[in-house]
Amino acid sequence: xxxxxxxxxxxxxxHAIYDGDSAFKEMSKKDFQYKVGEDQHHKSFVVQVxxxxxxxxxxxxxxxxxxxxxxxxxxxxxxxxxxxxxEAYQLLGSAMTYxxxxxxxxxxDELTVExxxxxxxxxxxxxxxxxxxxxxxxxxxxxxxxxxxxxQKRKLYDRMGNMNTQELVxxxxxxxxxxxxxxxxxxxxxx
Numbered sequence: 001x002x003x004x005x006x007x008x009x010x011x012x013x014x015h016a017i018y019d020g021d022s023a024f025k026e027m028s029k030k031d032f033q034y035k036v037g038e039d040q041h042h043k044s045f046v047v048q049v050x051x052x053x054x055x056x057x058x059x060x061x062x063x064x065x066x067x068x069x070x071x072x073x074x075x076x077x078x079x080x081x082x083x084x085x086x087e088a089y090q091l092l093g094s095a096m097t098y099x100x101x102x103x104x105x106x107x108x109d110e111l112t113v114e115x116x117x118x119x120x121x122x123x124x125x126x127x128x129x130x131x132x133x134x135x136x137x138x139x140x141x142x143x144x145x146x147x148x149x150x151x152q153k154r155k156l157y158d159r160m161g162n163m164n165t166q167e168l169v170x171x172x173x174x175x176x177x178x179x180x181x182x183x184x185x186x187x188x189x190x191x
Contacts, residue, residue: 010095030051033066043109045080056091064080
């Protein structure tokens with residue numbers, strides 16, 4: 001069996017297994033991602049497996065470079081990739097993408113033991129003064145402005161914007177003209 005045939009067969013199997021699984025994502029016919037863990041959890045991450053031309057007789061490219069993984073420390077990423085490559089080396093010559101994803105799902109807790117819950121720079125207790133960090137004493141917390149969606153902005157403009165200006169937006173009546181013309185065309189045909 002050629003490499004292309006083996007890849008095509010494994011692709012069909014992956015589609016059958018992960019049909020409807022929101023954690024699995026096919027980036028291309030040779031590039032796959034699988035999200036391990038719950039959204040917004042400090043130990044969740046995305047593993048990406050990319051097949052080369054000679055896959056499965058050569059190791060796939062395994063990495064955690066997805067933007068979603070920005071909260072994972074470099075040492076934890078290296079540990080995950082190292083363990084996945086060791087597992088892939090044992091499976092060389094056979095379809096391994098599903099097995100790698102299952103391995104990482106089953107061993108996610110052990111692979112991310114070193115992952116800290118908060119990745120921000122820790123502050124020393126001496127730097128904290130009455131619950132505030134030094135340097136924040138004079139600052140007051142300003143409430144954030146409410147962010148409006150485009151649709152909410154349009155509605156607000158329609159309510160307030162047109163009342164304040166007597167000038168109408170160019171093309172404000174185009175829909176009515178088209179509607180009028182379409183109605184007139186039908187009436188002329190009927191008579």
